[in-house]
Amino acid sequence: MIWVDTLVQGILLGGLYALFAAGLSLVFGIMRLVNLAHGDLIVFAAYLVLMGVTLLGLSPWTAALVAMPLMFGLGWLLQTAVLNRVLGKDILPPLLVTFGLSVALQNGLLEAFSADSRRIPAGALEGASLDLGLVTVGVMPLLTFASAVLAIVALNGLFYHTPLGRAFRATSDDAVTAGLMGIEPKRIFAMATGIAMVVVTIAALYLGMRSNFDPAIGPARLIYAFEAVIIGGLGSLWGTLAGGVIIGVAQTFGAAVNPEWQILAGHIAFLIVMLLKPRGLFPRAVD
Amino acid sequence: MILRLENVSKSFGALKVTDAVTISVPRGEALGIIGPNGAGKSTLFNLITGNLLANAGRIEFLGRDVTRVPAMERVRMGVGRSFQIPQPFEGLTVFENLLTAAAFGRGGREADMVDACAQILEETELLKKANVVAGSLSLLDRKRLELARALATGPELLLLDEIAGGLTEGECKALVATIRGIHARGTTIIWIEHVLHALTSVVERLLVLDFGRVIGIGAPDEIMASKAVREIYLGLEV
Amino acid sequence: MYRSTTRTRAGAATAIVVLALAVAGLALPAVASRSVIQDLFFILTMLTLAQIWNLLAGYGGLVSVGQQAFVGLGAYAMFAGVILLGWNPVWAILLGGLAALVLAVPTAYFAFRLQGAYFAIGTWVIAEVTRLLIAQWKALGGGTGTSLPREATSNILGTDLIRALFSVREAAARDILAYWLALVLVVAVTGGIYWLLRSRLGLALSAVRDNVEAARSVGVDARRLKWAVFLIAAAATGLTGALIFLQTARISPDAAFAVTDWTAYVIFIVVIGGIGTIEGPIVGVLVFFVLRSALADYGSWYLMTLGLIAIAVMLFAPKGLWGLISARSGLHLFPVRRRLVGPKIEGGI
Amino acid sequence: MLQTHGLTASYGQFRALFGVDIAVGEGECVAIIGANGAGKSTLMRSITGVIRNEPGMVLHRGEPIGALSSAEVMKRGIAMVPEGRRLFPSLTVEENLLIGGQVRKAQGPWNLEAIYDLFPILRERRKNPGTALSGGQQQMVAIGRALMSNPELLLCDEISLGLAPVVIRDIYAALPKIRAGGAAVVVVEQDIGKALAVADRVYCMMEGRVTLAAQAAAVSRQDIHAAYFGEAA
Amino acid sequence: GVGLAAPAIAQGAKIKLGYVSPQTGPLAGFAESDAYNIKAFLESEAGKNFDVIVKDSQSNPNRAAEVAKSLIVDDEIDLMLVGSTPENTNPVATTCEAEGMPVISTTAPWQPWFIGQQGNPGDPSSWKPFDFAFHYFWGLEDIIAVYTSMWKQLDTNGKVGGLFPNDADGNAWGDPKNGLKPGLEAAGFSLTDPGRYQNLSDDFTAQVNAFKAANAEIVTGVVIPPDFTTFWNQARQQGFRPKAVTVAKAILFPQSVETLGDAGNNLSSEVWWSASHPFKSSLTGQSSAELAADFTAKTGRPWTQPIGFSHSLFEVAANVMGRVSDPSDAEAIAAAIAATDMTTVVGKVAWNGAGVPPFAAKNVCKTPLVGGQWRKKADGGFDLVIVENATAPEIPTAGKMEALA
């Protein structure tokens, strides 16, 4: 009984991690960009949504809808103005630039919003629960998980069934040859980062409704997101969901043994997967 | 026999690039390999040097089974090679390129290698450029450096992959003389080359490769006379 | 008839200057204030970490973002030596290096299976795991952390001598000792790296960096080389970590395993200064220190500026400040190029 | 239609082309031959913008395009079949074809059906990942992919490399049909016989320079050998 | 009124106080009143003789130790002041102790402060008192007294679930020998402690299940705000409905409670200072209520508990320095601190060992502690209502403890 509950809650937690990771997975898969500022961008988006709620009086959902195009633009700008210029074989320049961005963003948010922890109010939804007989689950975690699945289905559809997705995959395989097809890799990258930022906004919405956030909490979530992406295998969106679930379930089971083991268990699951399959569970043919 | 290949095969996915190749090379021989582009010549070299591992078959060097021995160990055993597309250490000077090869290929103190390196540089006409960064060399000098670096490892078996391609007649003659000199000192040589007259003026036997298979091996005259070879190789209807 | 040399005029001048600086550095506590000594301690330890990371990433191609694992474990091992084993802190520092070395073995075994970005993140996760495990070590305070006991800090080897020598208070004597150790460490690490680069391993490192396949084909064992570099770097990082926390006298998992302090800033230093050169980290640490002194009172603005500077350097001077300088002037303070000297050779560097 | 003027190109400090001048006329078929490393592929990459140059080094209908990105060059109707085929492994055969005509959709004879008619085997394999095909079939996909944009100039870099003679025959058999569609074609080849058979004119390159420029019909084997190997055969 | 005609001032130079506070970072809430209090202090009669040098620890313990050292060495301060959780006080106090710099510390329960600075916190025989580090605040025994009295006002089964993270506070509170457990048991409650979790965990299912299994009706702990929100949401989602939730840290600030919305109503915690504490400032003569009102008037922000303690630090400093003749004499200052006996806006401060075990008696002084409950106001804001004062009857209550809905 407790074990079933632990499993279910772990899977739902995995949905949250997958949501954090989905945007990262897209960007990492398409341009091998290790975006260390991803966590901080989620926090930034959460503040954006919060401002929509508090300043414009919107509901969190509408506020997120309003924030999405803004975040898309930000992603586009970030990619064209900065990241495109450091992408290359060497992973260090993008690593460093995004780290610089992470530090700058965190402290910029601190200046703008202070260190107070904030919350996107979700009213009755916060504590709402659903009794499924064997287990009682929260509506919010269910929504989170559903959104993660939805985001991944949507990204997958985009990725595999649209001309844009074709261009994404082609550019990711071989940017030079994609150029010969008339595709501007840099525009494709900007588009990908923009879309990733839309997913980031969804992640931010749930991050902010589910718990408190403050300018400093980005990096702590980033590492789980990376683990989820890598466990899943480069470029595999369903793999990212699987990765998130593996970490989530490992965490809840670790915690059930002893809360001391909660976070450790997630990391150890990652290490084990990497030892067995250094390229992740669902690696692509080429990378 | 310094080198023996027995039914060696290699595939990349579905593509069989080396197909049950069997060759024996006696010590001191100079063997030429020809074949059209993509025939698997360079791949064969990679299998002999250990840069690639064979899917099947057995490779013996100096009587020892080296099929699964990694590349750097085979170098130390005496397999030296040049790359078809020159792969210099671009950040190092010509001299440092050689020094690296000498220090690690032979295993020894750097200081003891200096004279040997200088001698090789002289032989390959690179002495003047000893202190030039390899990244800025011309194609010709890169090819020379490939040869020089391979020599610096102190090989008993020297594998040369298209080092004469693109040279002028004079340069080619000098190169041939150099390789003859190396051969004369007792080094076994296997040489892949499209420039046939250069090749045939050095080698004692010629091997023809097509689609990863040996389709002919023997004295250069015989091989060159065979109509099939000329057709396959030059693509010219004779 | 031929010989190989790395000697240049700039190199010789550097050697003399460095020697003079080291001697002056040793004698400095006689005249300098404590605050200068402490600033220098900070500069020297950060420089040590930067040189080590530069060896890893700049020469070895191993972009680790998990160096805080070795700083933290080294520091904790030192504390364990002092608190649990009753060792003198100076000897316990060596224990720190040893512990980091031991941790490096499984870390390398795991991380070397991963490539590029995976390697970077793998090392980060290992550092997190190490932090979480150390946070369970109740005898050293668990997540709370712990402090060096008074009787240990007041009995550090050599402080009595220093007190007598400079007639200073105990705390100042401890600073001086830590400073001297940091000086020795930075000279040893920088000198060691310089020596390494001038040895045949240096050639091998460059060869592997330029072209792994070709390096293997001339007999360079790239894998062994990576192991060697990683283990050396881990041990040296552990020593530095132990020394840093000897001076702080207090430790907690969050402080000892801080990715920002021990890896991110170090990466900033190396990259701003110029990766892949010995001069780069030296320039970088000076820039970092000046920025920190000038802006530290502005809190978040300081960190924001630091982040933006890192971005700007990457965009506009990817080889760092020293890269700019040496491209303009052709200057190499620590020459590692071997030149062949003899008849019929032209050019030369 | 297309001209290069004193085209130079380098990889880092290494210079691969030294002032190359070639020209391709409307609907013409030009062969470029030369030994390994002569710079043929580098020339192709320079024309298509993979390697960027001074604007005036490459002229398309009189306009300088040397500094344009490969995507911009492609949109002007210059498509390339790159050396080594370079199919996108994550795309199926059909997707590989589709992406060729995704950005530039010019009027012309080529569409999915026309390509399948040209290379019927591809229709059967259209759901397979591009890289699961044999080398020859991959080459067909690469050619089809380039045709999908209905280019006015098609550059083919070593399309017979590593293929069996029968397959090479099939692929070369497609060239006249492509020309009939109105496109000018440049073939880069080491297989001199094949090249001469299809081309109107031929350039021979050596060490980054053009060493021979002639009408295909008029050129003698001697000339080629001299230009190819740098000496009399 | 402290006698300030001390010889120290006669020497002309101002006395330098060093103050390390987390101006930025996650702990910044503790420092929000620093600027206000320091200004008030410097403008007061006693403050004229002082310089205060503030350094930001950025909520980073490394940085706290570093700036403490720089205050001592570069700025040559005479006395160090520090507050704002063990993460901030401990590195500073340790540095000061090692440097021989007197330090007055507050706003951290004394156990994590005292025991947390010992080499081996697990081995009481190794614990040593400090020569220069002095601390005033309350301890876990006070928490136990206050919490249990609050719970006794309700009708519960006495089963308590504990949330203790693996940090300085959590380890001290959760310690099976020196933490909450023995005290709660002595008072007739039983504690279920599933174990130390890491801060910023994303899931508390294990704890919720453990509490459910133990049939706990009360939850306690020392939890950072984001973790509490996560826990409290999950508890409600998973159908766990305790009668009382009495936690420290998480609901210290009204802003944190407001983020919980309706779910914040009737959460309870300890209260160390409030606008209704019946004490006056020895610096400005303001009552607690006046201090709180003045802060709100000047900054536009609601009063919070750390304001009183931040203020009191400067009261104690002024008092101590008024009793030393040579401000550069660290030993004399330490002796003066030890001899303090005064009333501040947070209550009486005197290192006389009252209520403190012998091993810490020299360095620790205790201030009064009561219990409070957050009540939602009609306008959506929250009021902290004092509902329990058994150990400090001089502080009036304004209501009774209520069970959660």
Ligand SMILES: Nc1ncnc2c1ncn2[C@@H]1O[C@H](COP(=O)(O)OP(=O)(O)OP(=O)(O)O)[C@@H](O)[C@H]1O
């Ligand atoms: N690493 C690899 N992965 C996949 N295919 C490869 C690889 N290396 C070579 N090939 C393929 O194997 C075949 C043989 O290549 P190889 O380089 O051995 O030919 P070669 O005879 O040396 O030709 P050339 O005369 O052009 O040098 C070619 O079709 C080539 O594309």
Ligand SMILES: Nc1ncnc2c1ncn2[C@@H]1O[C@H](COP(=O)(O)OP(=O)(O)OP(=O)(O)O)[C@@H](O)[C@H]1O
């Ligand atoms: N990416 C590169 N980096 C450095 N040098 C290169 C690169 N690509 C080609 N070269 C060099 O440029 C020269 C010309 O190469 P190119 O590929 O244009 O020759 P090619 O005539 O197409 O030869 P092949 O018949 O082998 O395809 C060669 O010496 C080659 O080694």
Ligand SMILES: [Mg+2]
């Ligand atoms: Mg080859």
Ligand SMILES: [Mg+2]
């Ligand atoms: Mg080519």
